[in-house]
Amino acid sequence: xxxxxxxxxxxxxxxxxxxxxxxxxxxxxxxxxxxxxxxxxxxxxxxxxxxxxxxxxxxxxxxxxxxxxxxxxxxxxxxxxxxxxxxxxxxxxxxxxxxxxxxxxxxxxxxxxxxxxxxxxxxxxxxxxxxxxxxxxxxxxxxxxxxxxxxxxxxxxxxxxxxxxxxxxxxxxxxxxxxxxxxxxxxxxxxxxxxxxxxxxxxxxxxxxxxxxxxxxxxxxxxxxxxxxxxxxxxxxxxxxxxxxxxxxxxxxxxxxxxxxxxxxxxxxxxxxxxxxxxxxxxxxxxxxxxxxxxxxxxxxxxxx
Amino acid sequence: xxxxxxxxxxxxxxxxxxxxxxxxxxxxxxxxxxxxxxxxxxxxxxxxxxxxxxxxxxxxxxxxxxxxxxxxxxxxxxxxxxxxxxxxxxxxxxxxxxxxxxxxxxxxxxxxxxxxxxxxxxxxxxxxxxxxxxxxxxxxxxxxxxxxxxxxxxxxxxxxxxxxxxxxxxxxxxxxxxxxxxxxxxxxxxxxxxxxxxxxxxxxxxxxxxxxxxxxxxxxxxxxxxxxxxxxxxxxxxxxxxxxxxxxxxxxxxxxxxxxxxxxxxxxxxxxxxxxxxxxxxxxxxxxxxxxxxxxxxxxxxxxx
Numbered sequence: 063x064x065x066x067x068x069x070x071x072x073x074x075x076x077x078x079x080x081x082x083x084x085x086x087x088x089x090x091x092x093x094x095x096x097x098x099x100x101x102x103x104x105x106x107x108x109x110x111x112x113x114x115x116x117x118x119x120x121x122x123x124x125x126x127x128x129x130x131x132x133x134x135x136x137x138x139x140x141x142x143x144x145x146x147x148x149x150x151x152x153x154x155x156x157x158x159x160x161x162x163x164x165x166x167x168x169x170x171x172x173x174x175x176x177x178x179x180x181x182x183x184x185x186x187x188x189x190x191x192x193x194x195x196x197x198x199x200x201x202x203x204x205x206x207x208x209x210x211x212x213x214x215x216x217x218x219x220x221x222x223x224x225x226x227x228x229x230x231x232x233x234x235x236x237x238x239x240x241x242x243x244x245x246x247x248x249x250x251x252x253x254x255x256x257x258x259x260x261x262x263x264x265x266x267x268x269x270x271x272x273x274x275x276x277x278x279x280x281x282x283x284x285x286x287x288x289x290x291x292x293x294x295x296x297x298x299x300x301x302x303x304x305x306x307x308x309x310x311x312x313x314x315x316x317x318x319x320x321x322x323x324x325x326x327x328x329x330x331x332x333x334x335x336x337x338x339x340x341x342x343x344x345x346x347x348x349x350x351x352x353x354x355x356x357x358x359x360x361x362x363x364x365x366x367x
Numbered sequence: 368x369x370x371x372x373x374x375x376x377x378x379x380x381x382x383x384x385x386x387x388x389x390x391x392x393x394x395x396x397x398x399x400x401x402x403x404x405x406x407x408x409x410x411x412x413x414x415x416x417x418x419x420x421x422x423x424x425x426x427x428x429x430x431x432x433x434x435x436x437x438x439x440x441x442x443x444x445x446x447x448x449x450x451x452x453x454x455x456x457x458x459x460x461x462x463x464x465x466x467x468x469x470x471x472x473x474x475x476x477x478x479x480x481x482x483x484x485x486x487x488x489x490x491x492x493x494x495x496x497x498x499x500x501x502x503x504x505x506x507x508x509x510x511x512x513x514x515x516x517x518x519x520x521x522x523x524x525x526x527x528x529x530x531x532x533x534x535x536x537x538x539x540x541x542x543x544x545x546x547x548x549x550x551x552x553x554x555x556x557x558x559x560x561x562x563x564x565x566x567x568x569x570x571x572x573x574x575x576x577x578x579x580x581x582x583x584x585x586x587x588x589x590x591x592x593x594x595x596x597x598x599x600x601x602x603x604x605x606x607x608x609x610x611x612x613x614x615x616x617x618x619x620x621x622x623x624x625x626x627x628x629x630x631x632x633x634x635x636x637x638x639x640x641x642x643x644x645x646x647x648x649x650x651x652x653x654x655x656x657x658x659x660x661x662x663x664x665x666x667x668x669x670x671x672x
Contacts, residue, residue, distance in 0.1 A: 186581040198580050224580065228573065236567050237577055244560040245582035247629065251552030254627040255545045258616065261623035262541050268531065272542055275503050275529070276491040277550035277604075280585035299582075311563065318566035320657060322559040323636060324552065327628040352625060 063154070063211070067091040067122030069115065069138055069146065070159065071103045074185070075128030077192035078158070078218060082126075083107050085195065085217035091121040095134075115141075116148040124211055126183075128158045131306060135161045139172050150178040154211055158183045160242070160303070162310050163232030170203060170231040179207040183215065184234040186241050187224075188298045196220040201227050202234035236314060243311035243325050246304045249282045249345050250328040256290050257352025266291050290349035293360040295340075301348060302341035305332035368459070368516070372396040372427030374420065374443055374451065375464065376408045379490070380433035382497035383463070383523060387431075388412050390500060390522035396426040400439070420446075421453040429516055431488075433463045436611060440466045444477050455483040459516055463488045465547070465608070467615050468537030475508060475536040484512040488520065489539040491546050492529075493603045501525040506532050507539035541619060548616035548630050551609045554587045554650050555633040561595050562657025571596050595654035598665040600645075606653060607646035610637035 066087045068079045071094045079089050089109045094100040097111075104111035112118050115138055118125060125146060129135050135157065138146050146155065155173055157166065157180060166182040173180035181203040191197045199219040201208050208215075208227050216222035228234040255278065259269045270287050273279060289295060308329040315322045331348055340347050340359055350356045371392045373384045376399045384394050394414045399405040402416075409416035417423045420443055423430060430451060434440050440462065443451050451460065460478055462471065462485060471487040478485040486508040496502045504524040506513050513520075513532050521527035533539040560583065564574045575592050578584060594600060613634040620627045636653055645652050645664055655661045 186577060198577070200577065226573065226577070229570075233569065236569060237564075237574060240560045240564055240569075240574065241577055241581050241583045243563075244556050244578060247556030247559070248553050248583070248585055251549050251556065251629045251633075254552070254620075254625075254630050255549040258548075258620050258623060258625050258627065259542075259545055261625050262619060264538065264541060264545075265534075268533065269542060269545065272491060272503070272505065272531070272546055273549060276546050277586050277590065278546045278553070280553055281582050285582065314567060315559075315563050318563060318659070320559075320563050320566050320659070322563065322657065323632040324556045324629055325559050327632040328556075331628060352627065354623070354625070 063123040063214070064088050065090045065121065065123045066214070067093070067118040067125040068128065069093045069118055069125060070128040070130070070134070071099050072128070073189045074158070074192050075126070076103050077189050078126060078128065079103060079107060081193055081195045081218060082214065087214065087217070091118040093118050114144045115146045116144055119146050119148060119150050119153055122153070124154045124156065124214060126156050126158055130159065132161045132165050135159050135165050135169065139169050147172060147176040147178065150176040153178040154207060155180040156183045156211060156214070157181070158185055160184065160238055160307055160310070161235060162313065163235040163239070166202060166232045166235050179204070179210070180231070181207045181211065182231055182234045184238040186238060192218070196224060198224045199226070200234040200237055201225070202229055203231045239307060239311040239314060242304065242307035245282060246308045246332060246345065247324050247328045248280045249286055249304070250331045250348050252280065252282055252287060253290055253349040253352045256287065257349060257354070261354045286346040289344065289346040293350070293356070295343035295347035295360065297342060297344045299345050300341060301332050301335035301343050301345050304345045305329060305336055305341070308332060368428040368519070369393050370395045370426065370428045371519070372398070372423040372430040373433065374398045374423055374430060375433040375435070376404050377433070378494045379463070379497050380431065381408050382494050383431060383433065384408060384412060386498055386500045386523060387519065392519065392522070396423040398423050419449045420451045421449055424451050424453060424455050424458055427458070429459045429461065429519060431461050431463055435464065437466045437470045440464050440470050440474065444474050452477060452481040452483065455481040458483040459512060460485040461488045461516060461519070462486070463490055465489065465543055465612055465615070466540060467618065468540040468544070471507060471537040471540050484509070484515070485536070486512045486516065487536055487539045489543040491543060497523070501529060503529045504531070505539040505542055506530070507534055508536045544612060544616040544619060547609065547612035550587060551613045551637060551650065552629050552633045553585045554591055554609070555636045555653050557585065557587055557592060558595055558654040558657045561592065562654060562659070566659045591651040594649065594651040598655070598661070600648035600652035600665065602647060602649045604650050605646060606637050606640035606648050606650050609650045610634060610641055610646070613637060
């Protein structure tokens with residue numbers, strides 16, 4: 063299976079398509095609700111920029127979907143006028159958006175009805191890893207489907223070193239929701255520590271060094287700490303995505319009757335980012351809520367890296 | 368200056384005394400409000416177990432204090448019947464307890480009046496590092512005092528590689544409060560992630576592996592994750608200490624007019640540990656609040672490692 067379609071070619075989807083082309087696959091079809099994204103990428107990769115989802119299915123054997131949220135994910139499979147499941151016999155869909163676990167279950171059911179297969183391919187990495195083919199990739203669905211598309215998954219996950227089969231449809235999304243919930247808590251907590259340090263007039267470089275040497279160390283200290291000091295919130299993973307993912311995790315917690323006060327507090331902080339109009343900043347922009355003298359969207363923050 | 372006194376010989380203080388003896392210092396005097404601790408350590412190290420604080424000062428050139436909290440720290444320097452500042456001319460006090468920044472300022476003022484010097488020596492490590500002499504040690508006070516006791520500080524901090532001069536009295540305590548505030552947030556957040564994972568029936572070993580590979584990674588994942596799964600809460604750093612330190616940080620935040628919702632949520636969780644009678648468990652015991660089917664103090668949790 064060499065012919066790949068990609069639906070949703072924002073930062074992540076576009077880089078995944080680039081990676082697969084580089085790994086020897088033929089990207090035959092791309093689609094985005096923002097037509098200009100699809101046109102530009104199609105030109106770059108020699109693919110067809112499709113006007114209709116059904117055309118993506120027609121041109122491809124395996125279709126990656128990398129859309130924004132539950133609604134978009136359901137729409138591309140269920141929209142009455144146009145969807146991916148028209149004449150989808152034999153196609154395999156790999157759904158890489160971070161959506162609710164139950165959406166993955168629903169999509170799998172719909173795909174089966176159309177004699178297609180679907181797999182969730184949850185990514186726990188960002189745009190640089192997508193381009194480099196070193197995504198941490200967690201899959202959920204039927205094991206046989208997973209095995210069929212394994213070469214493609216390997217090409218995106220450092221020869222499979224970062225590939226994990228997690229369980230049935232929806233399970234990988236649960237893991238991803240937990241990853242992002244914990245990451246968001248750590249990021250919001252770091253912003254509080256550095257923000258208070260700034261308010262106390264401490265040397266923030268030394269403070270970061272001390273954090274890095276102690277129980278306060280974390281991955282987000284390495285990825286977001288400097289950016290918080292420098293107000294460099296060019297977007298890798300936006301505040302509004304953080305809010306969405308923490309919200310998914312809190313939905314799971316509610317059903318499981320777990321009370322998670324830190325996850326709640328983090329969710330409310332990211333929601334505040336969105337409400338204040340900072341939602342498009344990187345999640346490091348949460349520091350705008352905790353550092354003294356901030357609270358305005360910094361000028362240089364919007365540009366992409 | 369070779370003659371060392373140690374006041375407060377719980378787990379940390381005792382190991383620091385052992386380390387200094389191993390490094391060639393003479394531990395002349397030890398004191399603890401729990402007399403039996405002092406007697407046992409004095410016997411082990413060939414020191415005098417003192418009945419009075421003034422006797423520690425009499426026998427020592429440099430006195431380490433490693434007490435539990437603000438009240439104890441102030442009491443050993445101010446108690447009218449007996450304190451460390453009687454005939455303290457020329458003595459240097461290194462105060463290693465995690466106490467409020469203003470307590471360090473107060474102690475420095477009192478020491479000066481008695482023609483003694485004081486230094487804060489905030490530790491951002493735990494009992495194993497104390498014994499090994501590899502504490503991350505942050506100092507606050509007059510630079511000249513710091514220089515005078517540098518050989519002693521070096522002996523506790525991996526030949527000084529982990530030694531940092533932070534600023535005036537109280538500044539190291541501010542940094543320490545922030546370190547513990549962030550660490551406590553990350554720990555409480557991890558307990559929520561793993562607890563929800565357990566409730567969802569996920570494979571927690573895989574979940575921890577995924578956390579470690581992603582933005583959810585943190586130092587506390589490495590130090591506390593397994594213990595949370597195994598309910599092994601043997602105490603390195605207790606829940607009640609975590610509550611105390613987060614409380615100090617929130618006090619600083621209040622004065623600096625910073626609103627820190629995650630720090631607040633973490634503080635409330637550790638307070639809940641204390642109120643439920645879990646305060647003596649390691650901070651990893653916060654998982655008892657988030658895992659399904661827990662909430663009782665586990666039987667094996669109390670023993671020391």
